[in-house]
Structure formats: structure tokens, C-alpha cells
Amino acid sequence: MVAVSTPEQILSIQDRNTGKNKFLVQNLSHSFNAAKDKTVEVLRNINISVEEHEFLAIVGPSGCGKSTLLNIMSGLLKPTQGQILLDGELLKDITTRIGYISQTDSLLPWRTAIANVELGLELRDVPKKERKNIALKLIKQADLNGFEKSYPYELSGGMKKRVDIIRILAVEPEVIFMDEPFGALDVFTREMLQDYILSLWQKTRKTIIFVTHDLGEAITLADRVIIMTARPATIKSEYPIPLPRPRSPLDIRFDPKFIKIHKRIWYDLKEEVQKSGE
Amino acid sequence: MHIINKQSIMINLWRIFLLLIVLSIWEISARNGLVDTFFLSQPTVIIKDFVTLFFSGEIFPHMKVTLQATFIGLGLGSLLGIAAAFFLVKYKFAERIFDPIIVALHGIPKIALGPLFILWFGLGIKSKIFLALIAVFFIMYFNAYGGFKSVEPRLINAVRLMGASQFHITTKVLLPSSLPWILTGFRAAVGLAFLGAIIGEFMGSTAGLGYIVQYAGHMYNITRVFSTILVMTFLMMFLNEGVKLLEKNVLRWRPQGS
Known part of the structure; x- marks a missing residue:
């Protein structure tokens, strides 16, 4: 089943985005050897194109290979087949043009919040003074004033996530990957962070690829949602999300349009969730 | 907090009280001839000798010699132990060759090497x-090795994705992450280095706290043996406090009480 977008929907998407292909995944397949003579196929012939400034969400059942896909897309893992293009250039290795935010918090526990935010700048040899100014500005924007000198263990889950996010923003990547970034957090914190991400995207217009197993989250945030099948993962279908922006994660789910879209995609996704549960 | 403080004061008072009782019994028995002061001396005489050792300045050159051997051995042993662990964790092939060898060598009672070292490096400070x-090398090797091995891969990956080079991964992730392990080893290593230096002095030397104890023992000067042991005890206490202070400062990033 492939979703058909109405002409208005297509127009509204193109209206928002520049139409320029920022990031391309071409004919990507991946498998690994689980044991002698036994290969597991994780990804099969995946093609994704992401436009500049687009907010794309990829949804699939748990364990379908979404994280493997992101690891390949970020250059951490070499695919068995296929290629990744960033601005038309072949991506061969890790690049700082891509920022990666993972599910588990990966702040360095021995660094204070501000030192964590400065880390990426430190790696680029940005002078100390400038580093500090950039970090302080981001900390202020993220409502973390007064916590600059706190160590990660002194911060709440939501605060840590915000530090994690601004740490990536500090080095100004062109594309940001998020791998179920709010998976480990409680519902309220999640909604607050979704709100935060939306306002960030509204301001910076970074290209974002957001991976989640939560369909509601995907619809709330993204311009377009891609549904993946159970393993081996392929792209099952694609839906534009023609909901107006700015959106509020707290209210949007009661919007009849949201409910309609959610229902339609959910039937599509349900099959895959059932399959992966078997 | 308040209750704990009160409690710890009580515990300290009890400790001092018990110590005073033991010393009093010792002192009284010595005065009444219940114990032979030739073998056991007596607390007041020991303390007097302890004070004289400091006021005459006699003890300082010996303290200097022992502490020098301790610190140099501690520093070099730590560096070599950490470097060896780092090298073997980095190069799997070398690890497979050398790790079993290091484990086997660790089985040697290090004290037994004393006479050899004195033969090879002389009666001076070198053998100590x-x-x-x-003694320090092995404990630092094992702790640093454990620390390097337990670095969380997700932290390394996250920093790599931010564009870190191998060098940066080492200095910004690997080393700070294994610091708690290294410091735990260091705490034990301080005692071992001190012990190593003193045992070396026992075996053959011309100066040092170990030398004084050995010499006084031969002269049946039991009071001097005890007062020098007291000096060693205080030094070790200072060293321990120093390491504790270091740990507290360096590991501020860890939740309290762990």
C-alpha cells in the first residue's frame, strides 16, 4: 500500500522546503554474519531523499533496523551495498556536517554541562573565549541557566537531553540525525522536548532526520513520515504531513486532522508491528 | 547530616578512649615490672624519643631518603603500569602475547626480588x-587495564561522530573515563611504594627509616624501633589523606557516596 498525496499536500510540502536534495540514500542494503553460514539481512534496497530544511521522520517497528540505518547514514557503519550522498557528494566516512543525537545520553559524565557543550568546539580548536560564549548562549536558549557548572548526574533526564542537543547545535551541523532521542524519557518530559525541538527547527531550519517507533511523535514533528517494514527493513510507504506550523505537541493530537492522518498511517504500520512481534 | 556528624564524633571519642586504655595498661604494666621493658619499652619513653628524633633533626635526612625512594618509585611505577595497560589495550596482538606474562610475573612475591636488586643496583637509593x-607497576597495570577496558563504547562513538581524532578520543574519553580506576590503584600503590622502599632499606642500606628500624633492632634499642614505627605510621597517614584529597578533587563529577 502506497499513500497517495493530494496535489495540495504536495504543494504545501514544496512550499516549505527548497526542493533541493540535501541528503540521499541510494539502493542501500545491509546484512551481517550472525554465525557461520548464516547471514542476517537487516536492510533491503532502501532509497530515501531528504530536502534541505526538511523534517523527516522514519517510523518502524522496534528492532527493524532503524538504528543500523542511521549508523550507516552517519558513516559509523559501512553498508553491504548502496551509497549515501550529502549535497551530491559521496559520503565515505564520519563527517562533522552531520550531527547525531542518540537515545541514550552520551554526555561525558566528568564534564560540566558547559564543558560538554564546548566539546565539539574544542575538537575544532575554537579559542576558549569564543567557545564559552557560544556555549553560554546556547545554554541560555535551552533554558538551562544556572546549570552551566552542573555535572550530568546532577541534571534531570530532560535537562541532560537538552544539553545533548545543544552540544550538537554548537558545531552547527547541516543535517541532524535523531535516533529515538526521547525514548528513555517520561511522557511529560517528552512532550516538552518535542516542543523544544519544534521551536529549534522553526528557528534554525536544519535538515532533520528523526527516527522513532512512536507514530504520534513522528506526525507531531515531521513534514513527511516514512514507514519501514519489519526485518529485513524496506520502505513500505511515505506520507506527507500537511499539518500547519507552528505546531504544539500538547494540543495537536486532539486536532481532527492529526487524528485522521494518525489513523490512516497506523493501519499501515500495524501490519508491520504484528509481523515483527511474531 | 547533623546526626551523622554527632555519630562520627562519638566514634572518634571511642577510638581515642580505647587507644588511651591500651596505652595506659602498657605504661602501668611497664612501670610495675609486669612486662619486660627491654622487649616492649613503654609509651612515655617512646613518645619522648619520638619528640627527640624531631627536635634533634636526626630523623629528617632519613625521612627524606625513604620518601624520595617512595615517590620516585611510585611515579615511575605508575607511569609504566598505565603506559603498559594503554599499549596492550590498544594493540590486541601485543595484549595476547604480554598479558599472560604480566599476570604470571605478578605471581612472584616482589619482596623476594629485594636481595637481587641490592646486588644489581647497590646499597643506595636505586635498589629501593x-x-x-x-610493587607499584603491577597494581597500576591491572587497574588501568580494567579502566581502559570498561570505557563505554557509546561515549567513544558519540565523540567520534563529533569529529574526534584517535588522540582526542584518548585524551578526552579514554583517560578521564578510567581515572576512577587508576586512582583506586594509586591509593593502594602509595602504601606499596612506601612498603617497598622500607623493605629495601631493611635488606641493605645506609640511610632511611627502614635503616633506622633495622639498626635499632640490632642494637636492642626497642624504644627507637617503636618511635620510628610511629614516624612511619604518621607519614603513611599523611600520604593517605593526600590521596583522599586528590580523589575528592579529581572525581567531583561522580555522585556523592560512590
Whole structure:
């Protein structure tokens, strides 16, 4: 089943985005050897194109290979087949043009919040003074004033996530990957962070690829949602999300349009969730 | 907090009280001839001798010699132990060759090497440094090795994705992450280095706290043996406090009480 977008929907998407292909995944397949003579196929012939400034969400059942896909897309893992293009250039290795935010918090526990935010700048040899100014500005924007000198263990889950996010923003990547970034957090914190991400995207217009197993989250945030099948993962279908922006994660789910879209995609996704549960 | 403080004061008072009781019994028995002061001396005489050792300045050159051997052995042993662990964790092939060898060598009672070191490096400070070094090396190697191995891959990956080079991964992730392990080893290593230096002095030397104890023992000067042991005890207490302070400062990033 492939979703058909109405002409208005297509127009509204193109209206928002520049139409320029920022990031391309071409004919990507991946498998690994689980044991002698036994290969597991994780990804099969995946093609994704992401436009500049687009907010794309990829949804699939748990364990379908979404994280493997992101690891390949970020250059951490070499695919068995296929290629990744960033601005038309072949991506061969890790690049700082891509920022990666993972599910588990990966702040360095021995660094204070501000030192964590400065880390990426430190790696680029940005002078100390400038580093500090950039970090302080981001900390202020993220409502973390007064916590600059706190160590990660002194911060709440939501605060840590915000530090994690601004740490990536500090080095100004062109594309940001998020791998179920709010998976480990409680519902309220999640909604607050979704709100935060939306306002960030509204301001910076970074290209974002957001991976989640939560369909509601995907619809709330993204311009377009891609549904993946159970393993081996392929792209099952694609839906534009023609909901107006700015959106509020707290209210949007009661919007009849949201409910309609959610229902339609959910039937599509349900099959895959059932399959992966078997 | 308040209750804990009160409690710890009580505990300290009890400790002092018990110590005073033991010393009093010792002192009274010595005065009444219940114990032979030739073998056991007596607390007041020991303390007097302890004070004289400091006021005459007699003890300082010996303290200097022992501490020098301790610190040099501690420093070199730590560096070598950490470097060896780092090298073997980095190069799997070398690890497979050398790790079993290091484990086997660790089985040697290090004290037994004393006479050899004195034969090879002489009666001077060198043999003591080596004895301290060899004792420190192993514990630092094992702790640093454990620390390097337990670095969380997700932290390394996250920093790599931010564009870190191998060098940066080492200095910004690997080393700070294994610091708690290394410091735990260091705490034990301080005692071992001190012990190594003193044992070396027992075996053959011309100066040092170990030398004084050995010499006084031969002269049946039991009071001097006890007062020098007291000096060693205080030094070790200072060293321990120093390491504790270091740990507290360096590991501020860890939740309290862990």
C-alpha cells in the first residue's frame, strides 16, 4: 500500500522546503554474519531523499533496523551495498556536517554541562573565549541557566537531553540525525522536548532526520513520515504531513486532522508491528 | 547530616578512649615490672624519643631518603603500569602475547626480588626505587587495564561522530573515563611504594627509616624501633589523606557516596 498525496499536500510540502536534495540514500542494503553460514539481512534496497530544511521522520517497528540505518547514514557503519550522498557528494566516512543525537545520553559524565557543550568546539580548536560564549548562549536558549557548572548526574533526564542537543547545535551541523532521542524519557518530559525541538527547527531550519517507533511523535514533528517494514527493513510507504506550523505537541493530537492522518498511517504500520512481534 | 556528624564524633571519642586504655595498661604494666621493658619499652619513653628524633633533626635526612625512594618509585611505577595497560589495550596482538606474562610475573612475591636488586643496583637509593617501582607497576597495570577496558563504547562513538581524532578520543574519553580506576590503584600503590622502599632499606642500606628500624633492632634499642614505627605510621597517614584529597578533587563529577 502506497499513500497517495493530494496535489495540495504536495504543494504545501514544496512550499516549505527548497526542493533541493540535501541528503540521499541510494539502493542501500545491509546484512551481517550472525554465525557461520548464516547471514542476517537487516536492510533491503532502501532509497530515501531528504530536502534541505526538511523534517523527516522514519517510523518502524522496534528492532527493524532503524538504528543500523542511521549508523550507516552517519558513516559509523559501512553498508553491504548502496551509497549515501550529502549535497551530491559521496559520503565515505564520519563527517562533522552531520550531527547525531542518540537515545541514550552520551554526555561525558566528568564534564560540566558547559564543558560538554564546548566539546565539539574544542575538537575544532575554537579559542576558549569564543567557545564559552557560544556555549553560554546556547545554554541560555535551552533554558538551562544556572546549570552551566552542573555535572550530568546532577541534571534531570530532560535537562541532560537538552544539553545533548545543544552540544550538537554548537558545531552547527547541516543535517541532524535523531535516533529515538526521547525514548528513555517520561511522557511529560517528552512532550516538552518535542516542543523544544519544534521551536529549534522553526528557528534554525536544519535538515532533520528523526527516527522513532512512536507514530504520534513522528506526525507531531515531521513534514513527511516514512514507514519501514519489519526485518529485513524496506520502505513500505511515505506520507506527507500537511499539518500547519507552528505546531504544539500538547494540543495537536486532539486536532481532527492529526487524528485522521494518525489513523490512516497506523493501519499501515500495524501490519508491520504484528509481523515483527511474531 | 547533623546526626551523622554527632555519630562520627562519638566514634572518634571511642577510638581515642580505647587507644588511651591500651596505652595506659602498657605504661602501668611497664612501670610495675609486669612486662619486660627491654622487649616492649613503654609509651612515655617512646613518645619522648619520638619528640627527640624531631627536635634533634636526626630523623629528617632519613625521612627524606625513604620518601624520595617512595615517590620516585611510585611515579615511575605508575607511569609504566598505565603506559603498559594503554599499549596492550590498544594493540590486541601485543595484549595476547604480554598479558599472560604480566599476570604470571605478578605471581612472584616482589619482596623476594629485594636481595637481587641490592646486588644489581647497590646499597643506595636505586635498589629501593626499583623495589617500590615493581610493587607499584603491577597494581597500576591491572587497574588501568580494567579502566581502559570498561570505557563505554557509546561515549567513544558519540565523540567520534563529533569529529574526534584517535588522540582526542584518548585524551578526552579514554583517560578521564578510567581515572576512577587508576586512582583506586594509586591509593593502594602509595602504601606499596612506601612498603617497598622500607623493605629495601631493611635488606641493605645506609640511610632511611627502614635503616633506622633495622639498626635499632640490632642494637636492642626497642624504644627507637617503636618511635620510628610511629614516624612511619604518621607519614603513611599523611600520604593517605593526600590521596583522599586528590580523589575528592579529581572525581567531583561522580555522585556523592560512590
